Amino acid sequence: MADRISSAELRQLMRWQRRMIAVMVVTWSFVLLFIAVEVVFDLPRELEISGFAVMLLLVAVGVVIQFSERCPSCGKRIGWQSGVIVPESCGRCGVVFRPREGDRDG
Ligand SMILES: [Zn+2]
Numbered sequence: 001m002a003d004r005i006s007s008a009e010l011r012q013l014m015r016w017q018r019r020m021i022a023v024m025v026v027t028w029s030f031v032l033l034f035i036a037v038e039v040v041f042d043l044p045r046e047l048e049i050s051g052f053a054v055m056l057l058l059v060a061v062g063v064v065i066q067f068s069e070r071c072p073s074c075g076k077r078i079g080w081q082s083g084v085i086v087p088e089s090c091g092r093c094g095v096v097f098r099p100r101e102g103d104r105d106g
Pocket residue numbers: 071072073074075076090091092093094095
């Protein structure tokens with residue numbers, strides 16, 4: 001079994017990582033903005049409920065993206081192994097999710 005993944009597979013994992021970070025940044029920005037607006041303006045009930053709905057939606061999108069990516073070698077979902085960052089290696093098959101030396105980009 002290969003102990004490394006191809007650079008195409010690595011790029012795919014890095015794309016997933018960027019998406020995870022983007023979703024997390026958007027979610028937290030929204031949550032903080034919502035809390036700030038709520039504190040300052042004391043929003044009406046309907047707007048509070050809408051705000052919570054959007055938050056839940058963002059969290060749901062994050063979870064879906066998190067569990068959408070799999071280890072290219074064994075297929076184990078990466079979402080079980082890490083938060084938003086691609087782990088060093090796969091916890092099941094041990095394949096390394098890092099570029100080879102001298103293989104930075106092809
Ligand atoms: Zn694996």
